[in-house]
Amino acid sequence: MTEAVRTRGLFKRFGQQVAVSGIDLVVPRGSFTGLVGPNGAGKTTTLSMITGLLRPDGGLIEIDGHNVWADPVSVKSRIGVLPEGLRLFERLSGRELLLYNGQLRGIPLDEVGRRADELLRVMDLVDAQDKLVVDYSTGMRKKIGLAAALLHNPSVLFLDEPFEGVDPVSANTLTEVLRRFTASGSTVVFSSHVMDLVERLCDWVSVMDRGRIVAQGPLDDVRGERTLNEAFLDLVGARGNGDEGLSWLGSATA
Amino acid sequence: MTQSIDMTTATGAEAMGTRATVALFVRLKLRLIRGNLRGDLAKQLGFVFSCLAAGVVAVLGFVLFAVLRLAPADIARDVGIVVFTVVAIGWIFVPLMAFGLDETLDPARLTLFPLTTRQLVAGMFAASAAGPWPIASLVMLSGGVVALASGPGGVLIGLPAVLLQFAFCLVVSRAVTTALSGALRSRRGRDLLTVGVVFFIVLTQIPGLIINRGLPGDPRELLAATAGVLRWSPPGLAAHAIADGGLAGVAEIVVLAVVVAVLAWLWIVALRRALVTPDSSYQGGAVRRSRMGSFLPGGMLGAVVAKELKYARREPRGRMNWLVAVVVSAILMFSLRGRLDADGPALVIGPIALAALMMGMQAANSFGIDGRSLWMNAVAFATVRDVRTDLAGRHLAYAIVALPLLAVLSVFAAVTGGDPWLAVAATATGWGVMGVALGVGAMVSVLLPYTFPERLNAFSGAAPGQGGQAFAATFAAMTGTAVLVLPVVVPVMFGLSVWAVVAVPYGLAVAWGGRRLAALIGYRRIPDILAAVSRPT
Known part of the structure; x- marks a missing residue:
């Protein structure tokens, strides 16, 4: 049993649109996994189903060997989630958000307070801890979201576009924390379409395109001799190279 | 799209x-x-x-x-x-x-x-x-x-x-x-x-x-x-x-x-x-850390209660709901007073029951106020019991605000109505109605949830396309509560003040039953509720 996450035939459709068409996702335990793909590839849908936020239409999901939809008790205590967007309780302060989250997870209040203080310090949010989340910047929101996801010490962490819209300083903090987290043997799965970042951080990559997994494996196997970006464009098929059409575009007007 | x-194809302003x-x-x-x-x-x-x-x-x-x-x-x-x-x-x-x-x-x-x-x-x-x-x-x-x-x-x-x-x-x-x-x-x-x-x-x-x-x-x-x-x-x-x-x-x-x-x-x-004119961004100040936690039960229940009470205070929609409920019931009291043909108890009990109903209506879309942030609860809730605790926390928070308010309104109504003793019966009836409204509201919350717009939108009180659902939810909660409270309210209104003794246990029972049933249904519907309350607005 070396897989942190495994899906079999995971399937989801919205009306006529098949969002995820029977994928077998594999994430080895202790890996830093990048789930990459163009917009609309089904990354967010996949992560939502794996974390129990969206009901799949078919297939099986196991986290550490526990079925997500049949055995939520074992699963929910093991996973930490930072979903797409910046959906947080806006009218709580950063610190209150962490305390609320910890208490929901059944951690005693003094323990939650201790962990929250440490997380706030590491995330460089001490000055902002008593401000309402509604007034946080994007980077601060991602950081407080990550802190909330880490609070109960999950064994698998799912992050949907954690670096989108984050300034370099906050991004650096986020990566440092995540590196430390995986170094201890825990697993991180994050979605992104920033290939450089995935190449720098990840040791395992799953490439999705139009609801399918088109490549999956250790980073070096997937990219081969190329950069990950070149490999990715080959895999998803670079669509249109800008040669045909658009003859009117540009300053050379007729 | x-x-x-x-x-965009009609680029020139004169083109159209x-x-x-x-x-x-x-x-x-x-x-x-x-x-x-x-x-x-x-x-x-x-x-x-x-x-x-x-x-x-x-x-x-x-x-x-x-x-x-x-x-x-x-x-x-x-x-x-x-x-x-x-x-x-x-x-x-x-x-x-x-x-x-x-x-x-x-x-x-x-x-x-x-x-x-x-x-x-x-x-x-x-x-x-x-x-x-x-x-x-x-x-x-x-x-x-x-x-x-x-x-x-x-x-x-x-x-x-x-x-x-x-x-x-x-x-x-x-x-x-x-x-x-x-x-x-x-x-x-x-x-x-x-x-x-x-x-x-x-x-x-x-x-x-x-x-x-x-x-x-x-x-x-x-x-x-x-x-x-x-x-x-x-x-x-x-x-x-x-x-x-x-x-x-x-x-x-x-x-x-x-x-x-x-x-x-x-x-x-x-x-x-x-x-x-750009969105006026607001540089928010820090909030005080509250001491509320020390008075509340620990764990999940206390966390939910504390969060709900903070939302009632800090969230404009939360504040408005309470303000409207109080003002409307005060107006009702005054406007019913002038009627000569109605008799004593009904004039005191009626407005209080209505006030309780209005306050209780907030519970009819409990998850709506969380909106897109509800996922945080959803990833933590592993059992039916968790959902029940969440609902109980929300109910407790409503009760902490509503029960004293109803008591004050009752005393006010009874004293101005000329029969101070009626305050006891009125308070009990109001509390009972509130309990029923919470129980019914829990059911409606899991069956007909809808999204409140993030900002108090000038154009709509529900997310685009959910107006009908919002209406149906409010209607269901109103009718459900109104029907269920009849047995406790009607006798008191017609002068049988002693009957008010039944109101509080009855309200508690309905609230408890509603929560239990709602948790059973809601646990299975968590992804659906989440989707319904987090629509873009």
């Missing part, structure tokens, strides 16, 4: 005439309505429900208005004037407060298109006119022609008068919402609107209060006096013009047309300002 392509703009915007509005309904049965049902309601209002309004023809001409005219004015006032305020009756385009979304302000106004105007409710009011208003026209002249003047009155309603409504839209984006603006809405509710009650205090003369004279004043308002001019049917009528609709044009110009100014 196809709409935006339509628009007014008629084309109007057609484009009406198509856009219809397509938005259709797009919102696609693939969602609940919303389709909600929309059908909303259309049916609009149809009923249209037909009933038209018929009732037309029947006025049977009344003496001067009374018909005066009533017509009052009705036209009330419809116009409704058009100003209802879109500001009511749920999804008017799903119109937000001008801010059109900022980047190369549209002249004139095109934008024509388009927005057309889009506002398209939809079940605008058409319902047009049909209802045209009943005025039947009611008031006394000859061919009246009919000839009546048609443009009704159209102008309709245009007046639309333009006034748009002008007000646009002018406020900037303010509504800031937190301070929303708080101001909160006060404004409550103020408006108080305002609408003043005539009732005056009447109940004893009429100055007979109703006819009052009607004549009111109409005599309102007759000079734009809607009054329209109604009077139809009744007049002569040269004076023509002059009146000319004046009305000028007023509509001026308002449209004001609207253009407001729109131009709104489009270039």
Whole structure:
């Protein structure tokens, strides 16, 4: 049993649109996994189903060997989630958000307070801890979201576009924390379409395109001799190279 | 998205005439309505429900208005004037407060298109006119022609008068919402609107209060006096013009047309300002760390209660709900007082039961206030018990605010009603009703959840396309509670004060049962509830 996450035939459709068409996702335990793909590839849908936020239409999901939809008790205590967007309780302060989250997870209040203080310090949010989340910047929101996801010490962490819209300083903090987290043997799965970042951080990559997994494996196997970006464009098929059409575009007007 | 392509292809401002703009915007509005309904049965049902309601209002309004023809001409005219004015006032305020009756385009979304302000106004105007409710009011208003026209002249003047009155309603409504839209984006603006809405509710009650205090003369004279004043308002001019049917009528609709044009110009100014004024960002100060935690139970229950109480205080929608509940019940108490034929206990118990019902209605969409952040609860809830604890925490938070409020209101009602001892029975009844409302609300929350807009939207009280669902949820919660409280409220209202002893245990039992059942259902529906309350607004 070396897989942190495994899906079999995971399937989801919205009306006529098949969002995820029977994928077998594999994430080895202790890996830093990048789930990459163009917009609309089904990354967010996949992560939502794996974390129990969206009901799949078919297939099986196991986290550490526990079925997500049949055995939520074992699963929910093991996973930490930072979903797409910046959906947080806006009218709580950063610190209150962490305390609320910890208490929901059944951690005693003094323990939650201790962990929250440490997380706030590491995330460089001490000055902002008593401000309402509604007034946080994007980077601060991602950081407080990550802190909330880490609070109960999950064994698998799912992050949907954690670096989108984050300034370099906050991004650096986020990566440092995540590196430390995986170094201890825990697993991180994050979605992104920033290939450089995935190449720098990840040791395992799953490439999705139009609801399918088109490549999956250790980073070096997937990219081969190329950069990950070149490999990715080959895999998803670079669509249109800008040669045909658009003859009117540009300053050379007729 | 196809709409935006339509628009960008017409790049030059001159490329599109007014008629084309109007057609484009009406198509856009219809397509938005259709797009919102696609693939969602609940919303389709909600929309059908909303259309049916609009149809009923249209037909009933038209018929009732037309029947006025049977009344003496001067009374018909005066009533017509009052009705036209009330419809116009409704058009100003209802879109500001009511749920999804008017799903119109937000001008801010059109900022980047190369549209002249004139095109934008024509388009927005057309889009506002398209939809079940605008058409319902047009049909209802045209009943005025039947009611008031006394000859061919009246009919000839009546048609443009009704159209102008309709245009007046639309333009006034748009002008007000646009002018406020900037303010509504800031937190301070929303708080101001909160006060404004409550103020408006108080305002609408003043005539009732005056009447109940004893009429100055007979109703006819009052009607004549009111109409005599309102007759000079734009809607009054329209109604009077139809009744007049002569040269004076023509002059009146000319004046009305000028007023509509001026308002449209004001609207253009407001729109131009709104489009270039950025969202006022608010540099928030720190909040105090509360000591509340030490009084609350620990763990999940305490966390939920603390969060709910903070939301009731910090979230404008939360604050407004409580304020409205208190103000409305105070008004009810006063306005019922003047009635001579009703007897003692009912005058005290009735308003308290209604106040409890109104406060309890907040529980009918418990998860809505969390909105998109509900995922945080969803990833933590592993068992039915967790969902039940969450609901219990929310109920406890409501109770912490509502029970003392109800007690104070009861004492107030009983003392002013002349029987201080009735305060005990009234408090117990109010608490019982609150319990029932919470139990029913828990069920409605899991069965018919809907999204509250993030900002107090000028255009809608529910997310686009969910107006019908919001209406159905409120309706279900109201009826459910009203039916279930009958056995405890009715005997007390008819003087059997001792029966109030039953109210609290009964309320507790219903709340407990509702929570239990709702948790069972809600646990299975977590992904659906999450989707329903986190729609984009």
